[in-house]
Amino acid sequence: MSFPWAQHYAPKHPFMRYMDEKLPLPRFIYNAVGAGYPVPRNLNYFWNFGVLAGAALMIQIVTGIVLAMHFRADASIAFDSVEHIMRDVNAGWFLRYAHANGASMFFIVVYLHIFRGLFYGSYKPPREMIWLLGVVIFLLMMATAFMGYVLPWGQMSFWGAKVITGLFSAIPVVGTSIQQWLLGGFAPDNAALNRFFSLHYLLPFVILGTIILHIWALHIPGSSNPTGVDVKGPQDTVPFHPYYTAKDGFGLGIFLIVFTALMFFAPNALGHAVNYVPANPLSTPSHIVPEWYFWPFYAILRAFTSDFFWIPAKLLGVLAMFGSILLLFFLPWLDTSPVRSGNYRPIFKKFFWVLVADVLILGYCGGSAAEEPYVMISQLATAYYFAHFLIILPLVSMLERPLPLPNSITESVLGEAQESASLGAGGKSPLAPAE
Known part of the structure; x- marks a missing residue:
């Protein structure tokens, strides 16, 4: 990222000038996470x-x-x-x-x-x-x-x-x-x-x-x-x-x-308390679940209980589980709205919170026993998860009317009048360090 107004690294100590010439690590850090960024x-x-x-x-x-x-x-x-x-x-x-x-x-x-x-x-x-x-x-x-x-x-x-x-x-x-x-x-x-x-x-x-x-x-x-x-x-x-x-x-x-x-x-x-018992291939635990951070995807895996034509339910569950993650790779092209922030997308914002609730429900079902009503709830939540990304998000992108965006970041922070005053002072951020 190159900004013409960014501060540039100028070492004053002779040793730092030598390091900057031979191994510009201080310059790299300064430009990556310092005042030069x-x-x-x-x-x-x-x-x-x-x-x-x-x-x-x-x-x-x-x-x-x-x-x-x-x-x-x-x-x-x-x-x-x-x-x-x-x-x-x-x-x-x-x-x-x-x-x-x-x-x-x-x-x-x-x-x-x-x-x-x-x-x-x-x-x-x-x-x-x-x-x-x-x-x-x-x-x-x-x-x-x-x-x-x-x-x-x-x-x-x-x-x-x-x-x-x-x-x-x-x-x-x-x-x-x-x-x-x-x-x-x-x-x-x-x-x-x-x-x-x-x-x-x-x-x-x-x-x-x-x-x-x-x-x-x-x-x-x-x-x-x-x-x-x-x-x-x-x-x-x-x-x-x-x-x-x-x-x-x-x-x-x-x-x-x-x-x-x-x-x-x-x-x-x-x-899991049962993991304090040594592994025994001859004794199956009554309730096998992964760690909590895998529960939403485990619920998607278990949501498929019936074969679909010649495709076994187990294979459908595996494809859905991996597909729920791979779907995120295509998100930049599924959401075609020109507005980025959900703060200015009223319909998108509502569906976003529904998605959050849906993932939490999947997580709860994934950590529960593979029995009713958790299986049915998992199936409904899985259907919504895929519908959100593949159907709802593209439709919202096309049909939604976003709220007016601020003209600049400064206007969103200071307001339009103060932004004009800031620009009148030379277009420099009042928080920027002196040159």
């Missing part, structure tokens, strides 16, 4: 979630590296090695609870980040590549979380691996071969545990690399904003530092308070 002046706290997601990922990487030093990817001792971490390793209980609950906090932040993007139209051109990379990050997170949940080798870990990998057997002709290839055998055992451990260790670094691409893509068109109006001049922006580093710091403080409260006072609230 102008951002819209009207961003609210919903724009904190990107930084919070990055913080959550770093917590997962640091705690995961230390946990990997003590974990043993062997089906005969994996469960005991986790107990060893909890009981014998110095601060092992802290590391394990931080890692387990950090995954939940990571998904909470990312889900809020996604719904913020949906409401404010952050997926619309020219930011569609940012959105697409974000969906890739979400898929990588889901794969990483699933493989990590298998590693403790408790009852839910084992049977979760068996059920989820068994979904691939629904694919005609090659499904069983794919399942056996993933597991390294006919059932979850040493081969599967080693593969999942290796990939669980590797994928967070792949996620980190994709996040760098995500941020890089963000810096080309610049950040979106609550109005959806493009930046028109220096009066519409402020430097990222110190204005938004301070705001992100406040948000990070709230995040850490919630995270530590969960970790110290309710560390097992989001887990």
Whole structure:
């Protein structure tokens, strides 16, 4: 993102000038997250979630590296090695609870980040590549979380691996071969545990690399904003530092308070008690469910209970589950409204909140037993989920009459009269630092 009014890095100390010439890392940081990166002046706290997601990922990487030093990817001792971490390793209980609950906090932040993007139209051109990379990050997170949940080798870990990998057997002709290839055998055992451990260790670094691409893509068109109006001049922006580093710091403080409260006072609230029982292939748990952040997609999977002509219900469920995520890739082209922000789209706003309620209902049904009325509710909620993106959103885009947009970001913040006064003062933002 290149603004002619952006401040430029000019080191004064001889050593910093030398570094800037030989390895311009300070310049890169200054232009990426410092005063050299102008951002819209009207961003609210919903724009904190990107930084919070990055913080959550770093917590997962640091705690995961230390946990990997003590974990043993062997089906005969994996469960005991986790107990060893909890009981014998110095601060092992802290590391394990931080890692387990950090995954939940990571998904909470990312889900809020996604719904913020949906409401404010952050997926619309020219930011569609940012959105697409974000969906890739979400898929990588889901794969990483699933493989990590298998590693403790408790009852839910084992049977979760068996059920989820068994979904691939629904694919005609090659499904069983794919399942056996993933597991390294006919059932979850040493081969599967080693593969999942290796990939669980590797994928967070792949996620980190994709996040760098995500941020890089963000810096080309610049950040979106609550109005959806493009930046028109220096009066519409402020430097990222110190204005938004301070705001992100406040948000990070709230995040850490919630995270530590969960970790110290309710560390097992989001887990399953049955996973504290060693894996037993001969004893099936009465209620097999994945972690809570997979529940909406699990409800979609279980919503298909009858064959459709020659297509088995299991295959329909698998296609719908993966399709519910892949559908997000096409969102920039499904929503054709020229207005980005939901604040100026009255009909879209109502359907957005219906979608939020629909996803929450799917999540509740996904965590419930596979019985009535939850199956029927899942079917209705699944039908609405796909209808929202494939039918309602395109129709609303064509038929809706949006509210009038402000002429600029500054007008939305200060009002029309004060904007004119600001422009009369030289077109410079009153919050911009002096040259």
